[in-house]
Amino acid sequence: MLRSPVQVNSGRQQRGWMTPLLAAMALLALATCAPAEGRKYAERVYERTLDNGFKLILLEDRKAPVAAIQITYRVGARNDVAGRSGRAHLLEHMMFRGTEKVGPEEYSKIVQRNGGRNNAFTSRDRTTYFSSIASDRLDVVLELEADRMRNLIISPEQYEPEKAVVMEERRLRVDNNPTSALFEQLYATAFQAHPYRQPIIGWAEEIRRSTAADLKEFYDRYYLPNNAFIVVVGDFDATDLASRIEGHFGSVAPGPMPPAVRSVEPAQQGPRRVELRREAQLPFVVLAHHVPNLRSRDGAALDMLSQVLAGGKSSRLYQSLVYDKRVARYAASEYDYSSVDPTLFFLYAQPLPGQEPATVERLLEQEVGKLDENPPTALELERARNQIEAAYVFAQDSIYYQARLLGDFESAGDWRMIDEYLPAIGEVTADDVLRVGQFYLVERNRTAATLIPEETRP
Numbered sequence: 324m325l326r327s328p329v330q331v332n333s334g335r336q337q338r339g340w341m342t343p344l345l346a347a348m349a350l351l352a353l354a355t356c357a358p359a360e361g362r363k364y365a366e367r368v369y370e371r372t373l374d375n376g377f378k379l380i381l382l383e384d385r386k387a388p389v390a391a392i393q394i395t396y397r398v399g400a401r402n403d404v405a406g407r408s409g410r411a412h413l414l415e416h417m418m419f420r421g422t423e424k425v426g427p428e429e430y431s432k433i434v435q436r437n438g439g440r441n442n443a444f445t446s447r448d449r450t451t452y453f454s455s456i457a458s459d460r461l462d463v464v465l466e467l468e469a470d471r472m473r474n475l476i477i478s479p480e481q482y483e484p485e486k487a488v489v490m491e492e493r494r495l496r497v498d499n500n501p502t503s504a505l506f507e508q509l510y511a512t513a514f515q516a517h518p519y520r521q522p523i524i525g526w527a528e529e530i531r532r533s534t535a536a537d538l539k540e541f542y543d544r545y546y547l548p549n550n551a552f553i554v555v556v557g558d559f560d561a562t563d564l565a566s567r568i569e570g571h572f573g574s575v576a577p578g579p580m581p582p583a584v585r586s587v588e589p590a591q592q593g594p595r596r597v598e599l600r601r602e603a604q605l606p607f608v609v610l611a612h613h614v615p616n617l618r619s620r621d622g623a624a625l626d627m628l629s630q631v632l633a634g635g636k637s638s639r640l641y642q643s644l645v646y647d648k649r650v651a652r653y654a655a656s657e658y659d660y661s662s663v664d665p666t667l668f669f670l671y672a673q674p675l676p677g678q679e680p681a682t683v684e685r686l687l688e689q690e691v692g693k694l695d696e697n698p699p700t701a702l703e704l705e706r707a708r709n710q711i712e713a714a715y716v717f718a719q720d721s722i723y724y725q726a727r728l729l730g731d732f733e734s735a736g737d738w739r740m741i742d743e744y745l746p747a748i749g750e751v752t753a754d755d756v757l758r759v760g761q762f763y764l765v766e767r768n769r770t771a772a773t774l775i776p777e778e779t780r781p
Contacts, residue, residue: 363742368729369561370738373569375577376549380729380738381561384722390461390557391726393453394468395734397552398545400447400523401584401663409525410533410541412445413489417538418452419443420481422474427481430467437463447519448663449734455723458558462567468553469571472546482535490531493524501603505774508597513611513667513770517588549577552733556726588613588665590768597772605652606680607774609671610687614763617660618736623747624755625668625763629658630707631699631756632670632690637706639690640670650678650686661731668763680773694760698753711748 369381399411421427434441439456441464454464497503507522514520524530553572555564591613614625633640633656640654654672670691674683699707718724732738 364729365739365742368738369565371565373548373573375573375575376547377568377572377575378552378733379565379568380552380554380733381559381564382554382556382725382729383559383561384556384725385558386720386722388458388558389455389722390458390555390559391453391455391722392461392464392468393451393554393726393730394472395449395451395552395554395730396546397449397550397734398581399445399449400521401518402545402581403518403521403525405518405521406529407533407537408521408529409489409523410538411450411545412524413486413530413533414538414542414546415443415445415450415452416485416489417477417482417542418471418475420485421476422470423476424470424474425467430471433467434464439464445523447523449730451730453723453726461555461557461559461564462571465568465571469575472548472551472572472575475542475546477535477539477542479535482538486530486533489524490527493527493530497522497524498527501599501601501774501776502607504601505597505599505607505609505772508599509609509611509770509772510667512595512597512772513591513613514588517586517664518584519588519662519664519666543578545581547578547581548572548575550581552730554726554729554733556722556729584664591770592767594766595770597770598775599772600775600777602778603774603776605676606674606678606683606776607671608674608680608683608687609669609772610684611667611669611770611772612763612765612768613665614658614668614759615665616662616735617732617740617744621755621759621763622660623744624751624759625658626660626711627699627704627707627748627751628756628760628764629656629668630710631703632656634707634710639693639703640672640687643690644672644683644686648686650675650683654687661735663735670764680775684771684773688766691760691764694757694764698757700753704751704753704756708748712745715745 364382367382369379369383371379373379400408403410419428419430421429425433431441434454434456437456437460439454439460441452441454443450443452452468456464497507510522511520525533553568555568615621617623630638632638633654635641636645640656644651644654651672651674654670656671657669659666670687672683672687674680718728728741729738732740
């Protein structure tokens with residue numbers, strides 16, 4: 324269940340693409356979390372919506388005197404219009420540049436002085452600002468977040484330096500990272516109508532041409548209490564905290580709801596291909612297929628398919644390409660089931676030195692084809708379920724991942740869908756896994772992307 328770079332992290336301590344390894348560690352944990360003491364999240368979460376439309380999702384967890392706070396705006400790369408890509412991510416950077424009350428770069432310093440830490444990320448579907456802090460200092464973060472929700476200063480003097488930072492980030496994380504550049508080209512090819520085709524960080528020339536006025540218009544349209552929600556998990560009384568949150572955010576004026584993204588990606592009618600020739604040490608091969616998200620009845624079966632194909636070193640792809648045939652350094656799959664709109668299912672591998680990308684691509688295709696004659700065994704299904712359920716249990720030790728899980732599902736539609744996920748996984752059969760593999764992982768629904776190394780220029 325390895326994850327490709329699907330978001331951009333910012334904040335003062337960490338910027339740029341989340342690496343596949345970090346994404347795997349983080350999203351495996353957050354993708355599946357079991358409610359504590361066997362209780363459903365619906366029985367434990369306190370939900371309330373303020374008069375201005377700001378939604379509160381609060382979960383008491385008294386294991387330690389700390390809390391995790393996440394403010395999410397329902398805006399991401401999917402809301403960037405053609406010709407103005409990257410605005411959601413640029414705005415995430417600007418959110419740390421200050422208001423009339425809080426000076427540039429002071430936000431993180433205030434949190435740190437109070438013993439906390441903070442960061443942010445932009446994805447294709449949302450922008451989230453998160454902090455971890457002692458529970459008796461929660462109001463420090465709430466006051467800061469309420470202030471910058473509508474009082475951000477976006478002037479040319481503030482914006483131009485931050486734009487230069489983002490341009491440098493793009494050079495480091497995309498232009499100088501062949502694998503990230505390949506995924507960028509893949510998304511732009513696999514999606515032809517839907518704005519998922521646009522890179523989260525933005526196209527270089529469109530970042531360069533952006534202005535403070537562009538960003539101010541974007542901020543005013545999307546950064547509204549009625550287009551946002553807060554998730555807090557930790558040591559507090561939910562009813563009391565809800566009143567305190569209302570005290571900070573209740574006076575923030577709502578605005579017109581932003582326009583919905585109505586683009587629908589048409590069904591792919593034939594295979595597509597991307598070739599990227601860049602200076603690189605090794606090739607890289609990706610096969611991407613259009614698939615539905617968790618709201619589909621096929622979502623759980625697709626997640627189980629991802630586990631069967633690449634859920635660890637005992638999985639089919641790893642055993643075949645890495646151990647048996649010894650043609651790849653690693654082989655993996657990815658399914659980001661919590662996207663707002665239909666997404667992509669990836670199979671990918673990095674060939675060993677001397678191995679041809681075409682050979683590795685053919686072997687990936689063969690492993691998918693073998694599902695027809697060799698459906699998942701009872702042992703494979705049990706192992707996949709155990710991996711998913713174990714991640715649920717382990718993640719409960721982290722209030723951050725509990726908050727992240729609630730935010731993921733709420734962003735995708737409703738946090739209550741968490742309680743439906745494990746039961747759906749438990750009902751997946753070998754026939755279900757075979758069916759979704761035969762329906763979605765087919766050539767006409769595939770975009771193949773290959774990184775071809777070029778010799779390093781002197």
